[in-house]
Amino acid sequence: MPSAKVPSSEIPAADGWQPIGDGITSGISGIAIAARDGDTVDTLAVRDNKEPGQNRLVAVRYAPDAKPRVRPVAWAGEPPVDLEAIDAVPGRDDEYVALASSGKAYRIHRDGDTVHVAQEFSLPGASPDANYEGFALKAVHGTIAAVWADRGQDDRPAKLSAAEWNPRTNTFGEPDSAEFTVPYPADDVRHISDVKLSATGALTVSSASDPGDDGPYDSALYHAGRISVGGEVRLHVADGPRRLGTFPRHKIEALACLPGSREGILGTDDENDGGSIAAAEFCHP
Template identity: 60%
Template structure:
């Protein structure tokens, strides 16, 4: 029943709502956006983080996804395969090398290291992972804690990029209603699992307006541009609402100083009613991205998109 209701709602709501309130219906895009595709039923099957797995071929694209489950025996990682004209293939993966973490909320691939990823929990613990060659599971290579993590924070975003030949991490506390989200950026030495001095900036999403998580994920484009997803969460049965923003950029100067610039007025990229977006990723060498949702009792869904947040800006 949940699946039937969810699919009916997804069919009705699978559209990107233009963010200009004054835009007339006649001026809106007429092309049909990609539909949401369900990748799990129930509260343990949401998508809280997503990263592309290299090696797409014949239109097939593989992804590694994180799930924010907390109890023993519940799945933490899964593989998703998207194929044109076919439903997604979803396969739970094993967790090896450490005790399974609680509440994974973000995931990104390590640039230049195929098969390696970093997942982050809501408490700020990072897991450096290597995906098995046969994608049967992932092994923990090491762990770290992001600088300044406190019990008052609730991290939901994590991203990696290479700038000026340096590995830079961006992570984000989600904020709540009147408390903005906070973006942090620093150089990351993944071999030692240590960070340089972090810089921070506040981010306030103009929409959604209530029960809002100002940052539900963050990703970095090839140009260094920061895309932030924001979401409202009124409870396990929703209703949910989400938006994407061009939030600013991360740069590294010639001396290796990491700089984080956040727009005072973030540029809206789209609204996504009926879903709680908690994950986004870009495909390597393409202007196509994938959004993932954690819709609690309604499970998880993904959809592809072209352009922002994955096009050069």
């Protein structure tokens, strides 16, 4: 995978970032792996745009030492408002679930440069007071598990939830939930800005500082705990999350992991400074 990756260490260098657009409508708030061919990775990313005519989805091709190829993807029908996360449906080609900040989910099918909505549904127990910024799907020991997160803000902890998910009916089992906070960033912090789940049940989250549309931003990645399966999906959140890396000057809102690899893709929504993408070693194979 990419030689131009951002290293994941206690204080990683801020090189390796590749811009994918300028201005406040060009950041990405969630990302999923679509395909891989050697060192080239194709992704599908969501944008948290809200107004008519603004792009909701973008295909980004990432390769080392090359400018990312960025291509808008159209949303057939009425576009959603404030998409914050996306993940691929395990075992289903070109199928994804995208999540809005309200907790409304969209099962979508991609056909080239257009996606079509197959079904809309809501997270179980979605609260009007929450702001959902993370969602992940993964087959874990034969069970398809979903994990999602209300981001929290400063003194209000994030809330992680996990449950079994049925891809035939788009329904959830009984969710298990836990609060989650991070020690860093310390100011204007969103404790969870995205979450991803490994095939072994490990949870990785991003956290971000967001003081406003002009920044300055700061982000960190954490190993947040794990889930277990067997009868029900259970959530085991770490009392002291292990920090995997810090990423100054960027607001990371999107994580995606390459299957069976420690390598993954990071995406940012840097508001007036647009969006960027980079590779880093932060995943649990």
